[in-house]
Amino acid sequence: MGNMATIRRDIGAGHHFIFDDTLVKQPHAEMFNPEFWQQQNKITGQAKGRGTTIFIEHENQRWVLRHFMRGGLVGKILSDQYLFLGVERSRPFEEFRLLEHMQSQGLRVPVPVAARIHRRGLIYRGDLITLNIPDSQDLHHVLCNQPLSEEAWHKVGHALAAMHNCQVYHHDANVRNIMIDSDKEIWLIDFDRCSKRQGDSWKQSNLDRLLRSLHKEKAKNPVFHWEEKHWAWCMDGYRNAVSR
Missing domain, CATH: 1.10.510.10 (Transferase(Phosphotransferase) domain 1)
Structure with missing residues (x-):
């Protein structure tokens, strides 16, 4: 598998997306919002960790949506806020790229579908969607x-x-x-x-x-x-x- 990631920026709204265009054609901010999927009755489960991970069934795909949350003492103060140091240095983009690399090497890791960050000034929040590992x-x-x-x-x-x-x-x-x-x-x-x-x-x-x-x-x-x-x-x- 080569590098199939596509990047799209919605600069006016502060959104940056990276995605596999064989799995999702046109990412949008709403698809990273659990309430969007809840309204469509497409949430099949959830798991608690630092934040909540949502399991989604959409167009014959099973997705895992994770919102990036801080842990430890810093997490109690900043929760889901990160300092913006560049799009490619954001946590969701770095994880997407790393999963893509490991997939290309044949490792059994989740397939990255899409990631996005929402930037406001020096702060961003982010999310990642991967394919669920079946059974x-x-x-x-x-x-x-x-x-x-x-x-x-x-x-x-x-x-x-x-x-x-x-x-x-x-x-x-x-x-x-x-x-x-x-x-x-x-x-x-x-x-x-x-x-x-x-x-x-x-x-x-x-x-x-x-x-x-x-x-x-x-x-x-x-x-x-x-x-x-x-x-x-x-x-x-x-x-x-x-x-x-």
């Missing part, structure tokens, strides 16, 4: 219900290695950002604040973040089918797939 559940949900096989843990390791082989750093590699579909294939999601990086020194911290996440969920959930030996299986898969 999938996040790793947290799966492990609350059943253990993964050794082969499945190897596949988790393979997915992490494939990401690192593309020199992509994941800012928040945790159990909720790993998806498993009905064919037991592994997908990685939520690439906000992620980026391409040089070298290898940062890769271990990505893996450590996931291990901390597993320990945390094990302590928090009365039933969570994970043990240390499963991490060893995951790392076996990672080492077998990582580029030398």
